[in-house]
Amino acid sequence: MVAELTPDDLRGYNATIAGLRPIPVAVTTAHGGRANGLITLSAGSASIVPEAPRVVVSITTYNFSHDLIRDGGVFVLHALSNAPELIEASLTIMRALGGRSGRDGDKMAGLRTRVGVTGAPILLDALTFVEARVLRSLDNEENTFFVGDVVAAGRLNAGGKLDIGAAWAGLGDEWTDAYEHDHEAQIDDSRARRGLPTLHA
Ligand SMILES: Cc1cc2nc3c(=O)[nH]c(=O)nc-3n(C[C@H](O)[C@H](O)[C@H](O)COP(=O)(O)O)c2cc1C
Numbered sequence: 001m002v003a004e005l006t007p008d009d010l011r012g013y014n015a016t017i018a019g020l021r022p023i024p025v026a027v028t029t030a031h032g033g034r035a036n037g038l039i040t041l042s043a044g045s046a047s048i049v050p051e052a053p054r055v056v057v058s059i060t061t062y063n064f065s066h067d068l069i070r071d072g073g074v075f076v077l078h079a080l081s082n083a084p085e086l087i088e089a090s091l092t093i094m095r096a097l098g099g100r101s102g103r104d105g106d107k108m109a110g111l112r113t114r115v116g117v118t119g120a121p122i123l124l125d126a127l128t129f130v131e132a133r134v135l136r137s138l139d140n141e142e143n144t145f146f147v148g149d150v151v152a153a154g155r156l157n158a159g160g161k162l163d164i165g166a167a168w169a170g171l172g173d174e175w176t177d178a179y180e181h182d183h184e185a186q187i188d189d190s191r192a193r194r195g196l197p198t199l200h201a
Pocket of ligand 1: 024036037038039040041042043058059060061062063064065066097098099100101102103164179186
């Protein structure tokens with residue numbers, strides 16, 4: 001059942017939730033000979049035990065990476081660097097992985113990678129990485145929350161974490177407009193999976 005929310009409710013929701021997770025995280029995975037990746041703003045910690053960390057990420061069901069993570073059971077989270085000499089490499093990763101679907105072609109081909117212990121690719125131009133094996137997953141119709149045990153991690157490059165404000169500024173209006181346009185199909189698919197009316201043709 002969907003709650004009837006007023007415009008005030010929605011303003012309050014946005015004031016509370018918008019910006020809570022400001023760090024874009026590149027997620028890679030591999031299954032059945034196919035490697036892929038996408039950009040997320042939903043990654044985080046899923047354990048308080050310092051020596052046995054767990055991570056969580058929410059992946060939209062519509063996305064190609066969703067099925068690869070579900071079927072392969074592995075994923076790698078990467079923070080991206082804000083160091084001046086690495087910003088372009090960070091934006092290249094965001095454009096390559098966040099702007100189109102792996103269903104339409106190999107997105108990993110142009111990126112420098114090595115294979116991790118999980119078999120998923122590690123992005124060598126990222127700032128840091130965490131490899132995880134899926135422990136449990138929670139299917140929420142429009143997305144799945146994948147919780148994973150961390151099995152390896154490391155620092156790859158210098159710098160601090162690129163935040164989403166700097167990322168949007170670097171990606172530019174043209175890329176961002178195209179992304180938002182393409183995103184409409186994803187939102188409609190999410191609506192349909194929740195039994196809600198779709199908005200676009
Ligand atoms: C800033 C940003 C944040 C995003 N956050 C998520 C997210 O948390 N979960 C998700 O599934 N997709 C997220 N996306 C969308 C995917 O990165 C995008 O749809 C991608 O093209 C999917 O690729 P795939 O079909 O190859 O998996 C985000 C994209 C951007 C640019």
